[in-house]
Amino acid sequence: MTPRRPPRLRACALVALLLVLAAPGCAWTNRDNRPVWNAFEQNLVPDDETLQWVTAPVTIPLGIVAIVVDLFVAHPIQVMDDAWGASTDGWHDIDWQAHYYSQTAFTLVRIPLTAVHLVLSFVGRSLFDIRPFTRGDAARTDELPDAPSPHPFPPQTPEPPGVSPADVTHSASDTLAWLVALRTDAAAEALAVDDAALRAAWTDELSAAASDVLAQDDAVARLRVRRLLLRVAPPPYDVDPVAAFSDADPRVRLALAEDLARSPQRWSARFTPLRDALLADDDPVVRRVARELLGREGNP
Amino acid sequence: MTRTTPRPPSPHAARGPSAALLVALLLLAGCAVARPEHRHLLTALDEYATPASSTARWLLVPVALPAGVGAYVIDSFVVNPVRAADDAWFDTVDLLWTSHEESTFRRILWVPFAVVLTPVVLVGDWVGRWMAPIPSRDAAERERAADAEREADA
Numbered sequence: 001m002t003p004r005r006p007p008r009l010r011a012c013a014l015v016a017l018l019l020v021l022a023a024p025g026c027a028w029t030n031r032d033n034r035p036v037w038n039a040f041e042q043n044l045v046p047d048d049e050t051l052q053w054v055t056a057p058v059t060i061p062l063g064i065v066a067i068v069v070d071l072f073v074a075h076p077i078q079v080m081d082d083a084w085g086a087s088t089d090g091w092h093d094i095d096w097q098a099h100y101y102s103q104t105a106f107t108l109v110r111i112p113l114t115a116v117h118l119v120l121s122f123v124g125r126s127l128f129d130i131r132p133f134t135r136g137d138a139a140r141t142d143e144l145p146d147a148p149s150p151h152p153f154p155p156q157t158p159e160p161p162g163v164s165p166a167d168v169t170h171s172a173s174d175t176l177a178w179l180v181a182l183r184t185d186a187a188a189e190a191l192a193v194d195d196a197a198l199r200a201a202w203t204d205e206l207s208a209a210a211s212d213v214l215a216q217d218d219a220v221a222r223l224r225v226r227r228l229l230l231r232v233a234p235p236p237y238d239v240d241p242v243a244a245f246s247d248a249d250p251r252v253r254l255a256l257a258e259d260l261a262r263s264p265q266r267w268s269a270r271f272t273p274l275r276d277a278l279l280a281d282d283d284p285v286v287r288r289v290a291r292e293l294l295g296r297e298g299n300p
Numbered sequence: 301m302t303r304t305t306p307r308p309p310s311p312h313a314a315r316g317p318s319a320a321l322l323v324a325l326l327l328l329a330g331c332a333v334a335r336p337e338h339r340h341l342l343t344a345l346d347e348y349a350t351p352a353s354s355t356a357r358w359l360l361v362p363v364a365l366p367a368g369v370g371a372y373v374i375d376s377f378v379v380n381p382v383r384a385a386d387d388a389w390f391d392t393v394d395l396l397w398t399s400h401e402e403s404t405f406r407r408i409l410w411v412p413f414a415v416v417l418t419p420v421v422l423v424g425d426w427v428g429r430w431m432a433p434i435p436s437r438d439a440a441e442r443e444r445a446a447d448a449e450r451e452a453d454a
Contacts, residue, residue, distance in 0.1 A: 096354070096357060097350060097352075097357075098346065098350075100345075100346055100349075100364060101342055101346050101349070102336075102339060102343075102346055102368060103368075104361060104368045105342070105364075105365065105367075105368025105369045105371070285447075
Protein backbone atom coordinates (compact mmCIF):
# COMPACT_ATOMS: atom_id res chain seq x y z
CA MET A 1 0.00 0.00 0.00
CA THR A 2 1.45 3.36 -0.97
CA PRO A 3 1.84 5.84 1.89
CA ARG A 4 -0.58 8.76 1.86
CA ARG A 5 0.97 12.14 1.11
CA PRO A 6 1.05 14.57 4.03
CA PRO A 7 -1.80 17.10 3.89
CA ARG A 8 0.60 20.06 3.43
CA LEU A 9 2.13 18.46 0.35
CA ARG A 10 -1.31 17.75 -1.04
CA ALA A 11 -2.32 21.38 -0.49
CA CYS A 12 0.79 22.58 -2.33
CA ALA A 13 0.10 20.20 -5.22
CA LEU A 14 -3.49 21.43 -5.37
CA VAL A 15 -2.38 25.08 -5.45
CA ALA A 16 0.16 24.28 -8.17
CA LEU A 17 -2.50 22.47 -10.21
CA LEU A 18 -4.91 25.38 -9.86
CA LEU A 19 -2.20 27.80 -10.95
CA VAL A 20 -1.39 25.68 -14.00
CA LEU A 21 -5.08 25.49 -14.85
CA ALA A 22 -5.59 29.22 -14.28
CA ALA A 23 -2.49 30.40 -16.15
CA PRO A 24 -3.88 29.76 -19.66
CA GLY A 25 -6.59 32.24 -18.72
CA CYS A 26 -3.93 34.92 -19.32
CA ALA A 27 -3.69 33.84 -22.94
CA TRP A 28 -7.47 33.65 -23.25
CA THR A 29 -7.82 37.34 -22.46
CA ASN A 30 -6.68 38.09 -26.01
CA ARG A 31 -9.46 37.51 -28.52
CA ASP A 32 -6.98 36.16 -31.08
CA ASN A 33 -6.09 33.31 -28.77
CA ARG A 34 -9.59 31.82 -28.57
CA PRO A 35 -10.49 30.58 -32.06
CA VAL A 36 -12.95 27.92 -30.91
CA TRP A 37 -14.81 30.34 -28.64
CA ASN A 38 -14.93 32.93 -31.42
CA ALA A 39 -16.36 30.41 -33.86
CA PHE A 40 -18.83 29.18 -31.24
CA GLU A 41 -19.95 32.69 -30.36
CA GLN A 42 -20.35 33.74 -34.00
CA ASN A 43 -22.14 30.63 -35.21
CA LEU A 44 -23.99 29.00 -32.35
CA VAL A 45 -25.02 31.80 -30.02
CA PRO A 46 -28.24 33.44 -31.30
CA ASP A 47 -28.27 37.20 -31.78
CA ASP A 48 -31.71 37.60 -30.25
CA GLU A 49 -31.56 38.15 -26.48
CA THR A 50 -34.69 36.06 -25.76
CA LEU A 51 -33.31 33.17 -27.75
CA GLN A 52 -30.02 33.52 -25.86
CA TRP A 53 -31.90 32.94 -22.61
CA VAL A 54 -33.85 30.05 -24.07
CA THR A 55 -30.79 28.30 -25.46
CA ALA A 56 -28.66 29.00 -22.39
CA PRO A 57 -28.95 25.43 -20.99
CA VAL A 58 -27.24 24.21 -24.17
CA THR A 59 -24.91 27.11 -25.00
CA ILE A 60 -23.44 27.53 -21.51
CA PRO A 61 -21.98 23.99 -21.26
CA LEU A 62 -20.93 24.20 -24.91
CA GLY A 63 -19.26 27.53 -24.21
CA ILE A 64 -17.35 26.06 -21.29
CA VAL A 65 -16.22 23.20 -23.51
CA ALA A 66 -15.13 25.76 -26.13
CA ILE A 67 -13.11 27.62 -23.51
CA VAL A 68 -11.43 24.44 -22.29
CA VAL A 69 -10.65 23.36 -25.87
CA ASP A 70 -9.20 26.83 -26.57
CA LEU A 71 -7.07 26.74 -23.45
CA PHE A 72 -5.64 23.27 -23.74
CA VAL A 73 -5.84 22.32 -27.40
CA ALA A 74 -6.47 25.10 -29.90
CA HIS A 75 -4.21 27.80 -28.46
CA PRO A 76 -1.29 25.42 -27.82
CA ILE A 77 -1.60 24.26 -31.44
CA GLN A 78 -1.79 27.90 -32.53
CA VAL A 79 1.48 28.77 -30.80
CA MET A 80 3.47 25.73 -31.96
CA ASP A 81 4.90 27.46 -35.02
CA ASP A 82 5.65 30.62 -33.00
CA ALA A 83 7.54 28.56 -30.43
CA TRP A 84 9.42 26.79 -33.20
CA GLY A 85 10.22 30.07 -34.96
CA ALA A 86 11.39 31.74 -31.74
CA SER A 87 13.59 28.85 -30.69
CA THR A 88 15.19 28.38 -34.11
CA ASP A 89 15.57 32.10 -34.83
CA GLY A 90 19.22 32.08 -33.78
CA TRP A 91 20.03 29.44 -36.37
CA HIS A 92 19.24 31.80 -39.23
CA ASP A 93 21.92 34.33 -38.35
CA ILE A 94 24.86 31.93 -38.29
CA ASP A 95 27.61 32.94 -40.63
CA TRP A 96 28.79 29.46 -41.63
CA GLN A 97 31.27 30.83 -44.13
CA ALA A 98 33.10 33.02 -41.63
CA HIS A 99 32.82 30.79 -38.53
CA TYR A 100 32.43 27.30 -39.95
CA TYR A 101 34.39 25.29 -37.39
CA SER A 102 33.39 27.44 -34.39
CA GLN A 103 29.70 27.22 -35.21
CA THR A 104 29.84 23.54 -36.16
CA ALA A 105 31.40 22.73 -32.79
CA PHE A 106 28.96 25.01 -30.99
CA THR A 107 26.10 23.08 -32.61
CA LEU A 108 26.60 20.44 -29.92
CA VAL A 109 25.58 23.04 -27.34
CA ARG A 110 23.13 24.84 -29.56
CA ILE A 111 20.93 21.79 -30.16
CA PRO A 112 20.10 21.09 -26.48
CA LEU A 113 19.72 24.82 -25.81
CA THR A 114 17.28 25.06 -28.71
CA ALA A 115 15.30 22.12 -27.34
CA VAL A 116 15.06 23.75 -23.90
CA HIS A 117 14.09 27.07 -25.49
CA LEU A 118 11.45 25.32 -27.61
CA VAL A 119 9.81 23.68 -24.60
CA LEU A 120 9.89 26.86 -22.50
CA SER A 121 8.65 28.99 -25.40
CA PHE A 122 5.82 26.55 -26.15
CA VAL A 123 4.70 26.35 -22.52
CA GLY A 124 5.02 30.11 -22.03
CA ARG A 125 3.13 30.92 -25.22
CA SER A 126 0.45 28.38 -24.38
CA LEU A 127 -0.11 29.88 -20.94
CA PHE A 128 0.36 33.57 -21.51
CA ASP A 129 -0.58 36.13 -24.10
CA ILE A 130 2.76 36.53 -25.86
CA ARG A 131 3.02 38.42 -29.13
CA PRO A 132 3.29 36.02 -32.10
CA PHE A 133 6.81 35.48 -33.28
CA THR A 134 7.82 36.96 -36.60
CA ARG A 135 11.18 36.29 -38.15
CA GLY A 136 13.57 39.22 -37.78
CA ASP A 137 12.85 42.59 -36.30
CA ALA A 138 11.88 43.98 -39.69
CA ALA A 139 8.67 42.04 -39.56
CA ARG A 140 8.24 42.84 -35.86
CA THR A 141 8.66 46.57 -36.41
CA ASP A 142 5.98 46.40 -39.09
CA GLU A 143 3.53 45.85 -36.23
CA LEU A 144 4.58 49.05 -34.55
CA PRO A 145 2.74 52.25 -35.35
CA ASP A 146 5.93 54.00 -36.46
CA ALA A 147 7.13 51.17 -38.68
CA PRO A 148 8.64 52.22 -41.99
CA SER A 149 6.60 51.31 -45.01
CA PRO A 150 8.00 50.77 -48.49
CA HIS A 151 5.42 53.22 -49.87
CA PRO A 152 4.56 55.51 -47.01
CA PHE A 153 2.49 58.07 -48.80
CA PRO A 154 0.84 56.91 -51.99
CA PRO A 155 -2.02 59.30 -52.74
CA GLN A 156 -4.78 56.76 -52.28
CA THR A 157 -3.42 55.42 -48.97
CA PRO A 158 -5.04 56.84 -45.85
CA GLU A 159 -2.83 58.45 -43.24
CA PRO A 160 -1.43 56.16 -40.56
CA PRO A 161 -3.71 55.92 -37.52
CA GLY A 162 -3.21 58.69 -35.04
CA VAL A 163 -1.61 61.06 -37.53
CA SER A 164 -3.81 63.93 -38.58
CA PRO A 165 -3.29 65.83 -41.87
CA ALA A 166 -2.33 68.87 -39.79
CA ASP A 167 0.44 66.85 -38.08
CA VAL A 168 1.71 65.76 -41.46
CA THR A 169 1.88 69.29 -42.79
CA HIS A 170 3.60 70.58 -39.68
CA SER A 171 6.10 67.74 -39.70
CA ALA A 172 7.11 68.40 -43.28
CA SER A 173 7.37 72.16 -42.91
CA ASP A 174 9.14 72.00 -39.53
CA THR A 175 11.64 69.46 -40.80
CA LEU A 176 12.34 71.47 -43.94
CA ALA A 177 12.93 74.58 -41.85
CA TRP A 178 15.21 72.58 -39.54
CA LEU A 179 17.23 71.16 -42.43
CA VAL A 180 17.62 74.61 -43.95
CA ALA A 181 18.78 75.94 -40.56
CA LEU A 182 21.30 73.12 -40.27
CA ARG A 183 23.01 74.26 -43.46
CA THR A 184 24.26 77.34 -41.68
CA ASP A 185 24.00 76.38 -38.03
CA ALA A 186 24.87 72.85 -36.92
CA ALA A 187 23.65 73.71 -33.43
CA ALA A 188 20.13 74.53 -34.62
CA GLU A 189 17.39 73.90 -32.11
CA ALA A 190 16.31 70.27 -31.78
CA LEU A 191 13.57 69.10 -34.11
CA ALA A 192 10.38 68.01 -32.36
CA VAL A 193 8.15 66.07 -34.74
CA ASP A 194 6.30 62.81 -34.66
CA ASP A 195 8.34 60.17 -36.49
CA ALA A 196 5.33 58.46 -38.03
CA ALA A 197 3.91 61.77 -39.20
CA LEU A 198 7.25 62.79 -40.65
CA ARG A 199 7.63 59.50 -42.47
CA ALA A 200 4.17 59.93 -43.94
CA ALA A 201 4.95 63.51 -44.91
CA TRP A 202 8.37 62.88 -46.43
CA THR A 203 8.84 64.53 -49.81
CA ASP A 204 11.53 64.79 -52.46
CA GLU A 205 12.10 68.33 -51.26
CA LEU A 206 13.00 67.01 -47.81
CA SER A 207 15.28 64.39 -49.38
CA ALA A 208 17.05 67.13 -51.32
CA ALA A 209 17.41 69.29 -48.20
CA ALA A 210 18.77 66.33 -46.24
CA SER A 211 21.23 65.56 -49.04
CA ASP A 212 22.40 69.19 -48.99
CA VAL A 213 23.24 68.92 -45.29
CA LEU A 214 24.91 65.54 -45.79
CA ALA A 215 27.16 67.11 -48.44
CA GLN A 216 28.42 69.69 -45.94
CA ASP A 217 31.78 69.63 -44.16
CA ASP A 218 30.22 70.02 -40.75
CA ALA A 219 30.22 66.57 -39.16
CA VAL A 220 27.83 67.61 -36.38
CA ALA A 221 25.19 68.72 -38.87
CA ARG A 222 25.65 65.53 -40.85
CA LEU A 223 25.37 63.46 -37.69
CA ARG A 224 22.14 65.17 -36.70
CA VAL A 225 20.59 64.51 -40.09
CA ARG A 226 21.80 60.91 -40.15
CA ARG A 227 20.32 60.37 -36.70
CA LEU A 228 17.01 61.67 -37.97
CA LEU A 229 17.18 59.35 -40.96
CA LEU A 230 18.07 56.39 -38.77
CA ARG A 231 15.12 57.09 -36.51
CA VAL A 232 12.52 57.96 -39.12
CA ALA A 233 13.79 55.80 -42.01
CA PRO A 234 12.00 57.80 -44.68
CA PRO A 235 12.19 56.87 -48.35
CA PRO A 236 14.61 56.58 -50.11
CA TYR A 237 16.83 56.09 -47.05
CA ASP A 238 15.04 52.93 -45.99
CA VAL A 239 16.17 51.32 -49.24
CA ASP A 240 19.93 51.46 -48.75
CA PRO A 241 20.89 52.11 -45.13
CA VAL A 242 24.60 51.72 -45.91
CA ALA A 243 24.51 54.57 -48.39
CA ALA A 244 22.36 56.61 -46.03
CA PHE A 245 24.64 56.22 -43.05
CA SER A 246 28.09 55.99 -44.64
CA ASP A 247 29.94 59.04 -43.49
CA ALA A 248 33.50 60.05 -44.19
CA ASP A 249 34.04 60.93 -40.54
CA PRO A 250 34.65 57.90 -38.29
CA ARG A 251 33.26 59.84 -35.29
CA VAL A 252 29.92 60.10 -37.06
CA ARG A 253 29.98 56.40 -37.89
CA LEU A 254 30.87 55.63 -34.29
CA ALA A 255 27.95 57.69 -32.99
CA LEU A 256 25.62 56.01 -35.47
CA ALA A 257 26.84 52.56 -34.40
CA GLU A 258 25.98 53.49 -30.82
CA ASP A 259 22.60 54.86 -31.90
CA LEU A 260 21.86 51.71 -33.86
CA ALA A 261 22.83 49.56 -30.88
CA ARG A 262 20.24 51.42 -28.81
CA SER A 263 17.56 51.15 -31.48
CA PRO A 264 14.92 48.42 -31.10
CA GLN A 265 15.37 47.84 -34.85
CA ARG A 266 19.07 47.03 -34.55
CA TRP A 267 18.62 43.37 -35.52
CA SER A 268 16.22 44.24 -38.31
CA ALA A 269 17.09 42.60 -41.63
CA ARG A 270 16.89 46.08 -43.15
CA PHE A 271 19.92 47.10 -41.11
CA THR A 272 21.95 43.95 -41.73
CA PRO A 273 24.05 45.61 -44.48
CA LEU A 274 24.67 48.60 -42.20
CA ARG A 275 25.63 46.37 -39.28
CA ASP A 276 27.98 44.40 -41.54
CA ALA A 277 29.49 47.64 -42.86
CA LEU A 278 30.08 48.92 -39.32
CA LEU A 279 31.52 45.59 -38.20
CA ALA A 280 34.03 45.78 -41.07
CA ASP A 281 34.63 49.51 -40.78
CA ASP A 282 38.04 50.83 -41.86
CA ASP A 283 38.46 52.64 -38.58
CA PRO A 284 39.64 50.25 -35.83
CA VAL A 285 37.76 52.09 -33.07
CA VAL A 286 34.47 52.05 -34.97
CA ARG A 287 35.05 48.41 -35.82
CA ARG A 288 35.76 47.49 -32.22
CA VAL A 289 32.80 49.39 -30.80
CA ALA A 290 30.52 47.97 -33.50
CA ARG A 291 31.69 44.46 -32.67
CA GLU A 292 31.04 45.02 -28.99
CA LEU A 293 27.61 46.53 -29.54
CA LEU A 294 26.35 44.93 -32.73
CA GLY A 295 28.43 41.77 -33.17
CA ARG A 296 26.91 38.44 -32.36
CA GLU A 297 30.11 36.46 -32.26
CA GLY A 298 30.25 36.30 -28.50
CA ASN A 299 26.53 35.64 -28.16
CA PRO A 300 25.64 33.02 -30.73
CA MET B 301 18.72 1.08 23.10
CA THR B 302 20.45 0.04 19.96
CA ARG B 303 23.38 1.95 18.62
CA THR B 304 23.74 2.19 14.90
CA THR B 305 27.25 1.83 13.62
CA PRO B 306 28.24 4.69 11.30
CA ARG B 307 28.38 3.60 7.67
CA PRO B 308 31.80 3.77 6.08
CA PRO B 309 32.09 6.66 3.61
CA SER B 310 31.28 5.67 0.08
CA PRO B 311 34.26 5.67 -2.28
CA HIS B 312 32.06 7.67 -4.69
CA ALA B 313 31.60 10.46 -2.14
CA ALA B 314 35.15 11.70 -2.64
CA ARG B 315 34.59 11.91 -6.39
CA GLY B 316 31.74 14.41 -6.01
CA PRO B 317 33.80 17.52 -5.23
CA SER B 318 36.48 16.68 -7.79
CA ALA B 319 33.83 16.12 -10.49
CA ALA B 320 32.18 19.43 -9.56
CA LEU B 321 35.57 21.11 -9.72
CA LEU B 322 36.21 19.63 -13.16
CA VAL B 323 32.83 20.80 -14.44
CA ALA B 324 33.43 24.27 -13.00
CA LEU B 325 36.85 24.32 -14.68
CA LEU B 326 35.38 23.31 -18.03
CA LEU B 327 32.65 25.92 -17.74
CA LEU B 328 35.11 28.62 -16.76
CA ALA B 329 37.47 27.74 -19.58
CA GLY B 330 34.47 27.87 -21.91
CA CYS B 331 33.85 31.38 -20.60
CA ALA B 332 37.16 32.56 -22.04
CA VAL B 333 36.71 30.94 -25.45
CA ALA B 334 33.29 32.58 -25.75
CA ARG B 335 35.30 35.60 -26.90
CA PRO B 336 36.57 35.24 -30.49
CA GLU B 337 39.95 36.75 -29.55
CA HIS B 338 40.52 33.82 -27.19
CA ARG B 339 39.86 31.21 -29.89
CA HIS B 340 43.16 31.24 -31.69
CA LEU B 341 43.15 27.76 -33.19
CA LEU B 342 39.45 27.89 -34.01
CA THR B 343 39.78 31.30 -35.62
CA ALA B 344 42.71 30.00 -37.67
CA LEU B 345 40.63 27.00 -38.75
CA ASP B 346 37.69 29.26 -39.60
CA GLU B 347 39.92 31.54 -41.56
CA TYR B 348 42.11 29.12 -43.47
CA ALA B 349 40.31 25.78 -43.65
CA THR B 350 36.71 26.73 -44.44
CA PRO B 351 35.53 25.47 -47.82
CA ALA B 352 34.03 28.13 -50.05
CA SER B 353 31.01 26.16 -51.26
CA SER B 354 28.16 25.21 -48.97
CA THR B 355 28.07 21.67 -50.43
CA ALA B 356 31.66 21.13 -49.40
CA ARG B 357 30.87 22.52 -45.96
CA TRP B 358 28.03 20.03 -45.56
CA LEU B 359 30.21 17.17 -46.72
CA LEU B 360 32.95 18.21 -44.34
CA VAL B 361 30.71 18.24 -41.25
CA PRO B 362 31.87 14.78 -40.03
CA VAL B 363 35.40 16.15 -39.98
CA ALA B 364 34.58 19.72 -38.97
CA LEU B 365 32.59 18.73 -35.90
CA PRO B 366 35.36 16.80 -34.12
CA ALA B 367 37.93 19.25 -35.44
CA GLY B 368 35.95 22.19 -34.08
CA VAL B 369 35.39 20.56 -30.70
CA GLY B 370 39.05 19.56 -30.57
CA ALA B 371 40.10 23.08 -31.41
CA TYR B 372 37.82 24.43 -28.65
CA VAL B 373 39.44 22.05 -26.18
CA ILE B 374 42.98 22.82 -27.34
CA ASP B 375 42.24 26.56 -27.24
CA SER B 376 40.80 26.20 -23.74
CA PHE B 377 43.41 23.94 -22.19
CA VAL B 378 46.59 24.46 -24.18
CA VAL B 379 46.69 27.66 -26.20
CA ASN B 380 45.01 29.98 -23.72
CA PRO B 381 47.03 28.82 -20.68
CA VAL B 382 50.28 29.07 -22.64
CA ARG B 383 49.39 32.49 -23.99
CA ALA B 384 48.34 33.66 -20.53
CA ALA B 385 51.64 32.64 -18.94
CA ASP B 386 53.78 35.55 -20.11
CA ASP B 387 51.05 38.11 -19.41
CA ALA B 388 50.69 36.66 -15.91
CA TRP B 389 54.43 36.89 -15.40
CA PHE B 390 54.63 40.50 -16.56
CA ASP B 391 51.58 41.39 -14.45
CA THR B 392 53.35 39.91 -11.43
CA VAL B 393 56.58 41.73 -12.19
CA ASP B 394 54.67 44.97 -12.66
CA LEU B 395 52.75 44.56 -9.45
CA LEU B 396 55.41 43.19 -7.10
CA TRP B 397 58.84 43.81 -8.58
CA THR B 398 58.60 47.10 -10.42
CA SER B 399 59.58 50.17 -8.51
CA HIS B 400 57.06 52.93 -8.54
CA GLU B 401 59.46 55.63 -7.41
CA GLU B 402 59.88 54.13 -3.94
CA SER B 403 63.09 54.64 -2.00
CA THR B 404 65.71 51.89 -1.98
CA PHE B 405 64.98 51.18 1.68
CA ARG B 406 61.27 50.59 0.97
CA ARG B 407 62.13 48.33 -1.93
CA ILE B 408 64.48 46.26 0.26
CA LEU B 409 61.80 46.06 2.93
CA TRP B 410 59.27 44.89 0.35
CA VAL B 411 61.45 42.07 -1.06
CA PRO B 412 60.40 39.32 1.45
CA PHE B 413 56.74 40.10 0.87
CA ALA B 414 57.25 40.11 -2.87
CA VAL B 415 58.97 36.72 -2.67
CA VAL B 416 56.07 35.26 -0.72
CA LEU B 417 53.39 36.87 -2.88
CA THR B 418 54.96 36.13 -6.26
CA PRO B 419 53.68 32.54 -6.61
CA VAL B 420 50.25 33.56 -5.34
CA VAL B 421 49.88 36.51 -7.71
CA LEU B 422 51.45 34.63 -10.58
CA VAL B 423 49.17 31.60 -10.29
CA GLY B 424 46.06 33.68 -9.56
CA ASP B 425 46.73 35.99 -12.50
CA TRP B 426 47.54 33.08 -14.78
CA VAL B 427 44.36 31.18 -13.87
CA GLY B 428 42.31 34.37 -14.23
CA ARG B 429 43.76 35.15 -17.64
CA TRP B 430 43.35 31.56 -18.73
CA MET B 431 39.76 31.14 -17.58
CA ALA B 432 38.17 34.56 -17.86
CA PRO B 433 37.79 36.57 -21.06
CA ILE B 434 40.41 39.15 -20.03
CA PRO B 435 42.10 40.96 -22.93
CA SER B 436 45.81 40.24 -23.30
CA ARG B 437 48.29 42.93 -22.26
CA ASP B 438 48.97 43.71 -25.91
CA ALA B 439 45.28 44.02 -26.71
CA ALA B 440 44.69 46.16 -23.63
CA GLU B 441 47.58 48.37 -24.67
CA ARG B 442 46.15 48.74 -28.18
CA GLU B 443 42.74 49.61 -26.74
CA ARG B 444 44.28 52.26 -24.48
CA ALA B 445 46.13 53.73 -27.45
CA ALA B 446 42.95 53.76 -29.52
CA ASP B 447 41.03 55.42 -26.69
CA ALA B 448 43.76 58.02 -26.32
CA GLU B 449 43.68 58.65 -30.06
CA ARG B 450 39.94 59.00 -29.96
CA GLU B 451 40.08 61.45 -27.07
CA ALA B 452 42.78 63.45 -28.85
CA ASP B 453 40.61 63.60 -31.97
CA ALA B 454 37.63 64.72 -29.94
